Every structure is written in C-alpha cells, then in structure tokens.
Amino acid sequence: MKVLPRSFYARNTVNVAKDLLGKTLIRKIGSKIISGTITETEAYRYKDDPASHAFRGLTGRNKVMFGEVGIAYVYFTYGMHYCVNAVARSKTYDAGAVLIRSIKPDQGINEMVKNRKIDSIANLTNGPAKLTQAMQITKMQYGEDLAKLSSLFITEGIKTRKISSSPRIGIKNGIDKLWNFKIEI
C-alpha cells in the first residue's frame, strides 16, 4: 500500500474529504498495527464556513489547520473526547481540515476491543471519538505527519462506489453545506 503523498491534501478541502473515503487509516504502536477503511468524513474550511474551528481565526488548539497540509489535527472536546482531522486545503484558503468520523476496522481488531472496553464490533469505530479511542489517538498525535510512515498515516485503499452527502453532524451553523460524505462497504 502506498502512502498518500502530500499533494493529495493540497486541494480543495471538500474534494479531499470525498477522496479520503475508502482510504486506509493506519496507527502504529510499537510493532502493533491498527488499521481501518475510512467510511465517513466531513470537510471544515475557513472564513466561508462558520462551523469550522478555524472560522474565528488562529488559536492554540487549531494552529495546525493553518500550517502544512497532510498533518494530523487532533482536538480535545466535551472535556473527554479526542477527534482526528487531516489538514487539507487549496492555495486559495489559509486553513482547512477533514474530520474523520467513521472507519471500518481492518487490522488489530482485538487491540481496538481492548482499548474501547466493549465487545460490540458494530460500535467499535463508528463515531469520531470512538475511533480515536480504539486507535489510541491522543494529543500525542497532534501534528503527526499523515503523508509519511509515522505513528499515524493514511495509505491508498479500496475503490469507492456511491458517495452520499448530507449536512454535517452536531453543528448549528453552516448546516446548508452538504459536507458530510459517506460510503457503504
């Protein structure tokens, strides 16, 4: 499997969100490998997107959204959950990222069950904070390079068939934009 090059992320955030579907997210912990196929994403842009963390400008938390593309933006929310994004934008924007909302477990399922402390495979990684817990993604992975063989990266995956788009989940502003994308596997 080839790691997706940085140029993949240097395009319109919305297109990158669509194209990340079916790709493989890989977490390396020592010699252990945990991986899954990306099945749901959301695009978050900049000044044209009131739902984006970057909308109100740069803060300590979101600063990687303004930095190099292909980098992991991990943020802590609701006092107990981590969510993971891939920084992606075209040249016309100063910030942008793609939230990974859901994956289909592939390698290391036993490890994920242990991390999540549940036995239901269906609920293992079907939510943004669930998959970070299953893959042990924390602020340690903040700023990790997804375009290199690192502790967290993304490779080519399966071919996608039909992509469906909907309003994004859990936001109040920007619900007119259909920037939530998913596929059936």
Place this chain on the structure above:
DNA sequence: GCAGAGATCAGCT
C-alpha cells in the same frame, strides 16, 4: 427503543 444527564477542557458572545 429513545430521551436526558453527566463527564469536565478550550475558547469565547
């Protein structure tokens, strides 16, 4: 099967 509370951090209207 579904509604509501609780957990408790970073960044504000």
Place this chain on the structure above:
DNA sequence: GCTGATCTCTGCC
C-alpha cells in the same frame, strides 16, 4: 460562565 465537530449510562415506555 456557558457552549460544543461526543459518547455512555440510566430510566422510562
């Protein structure tokens, strides 16, 4: 202080 790109547990129908 309050609100949120969330999840889990509880209690009720």
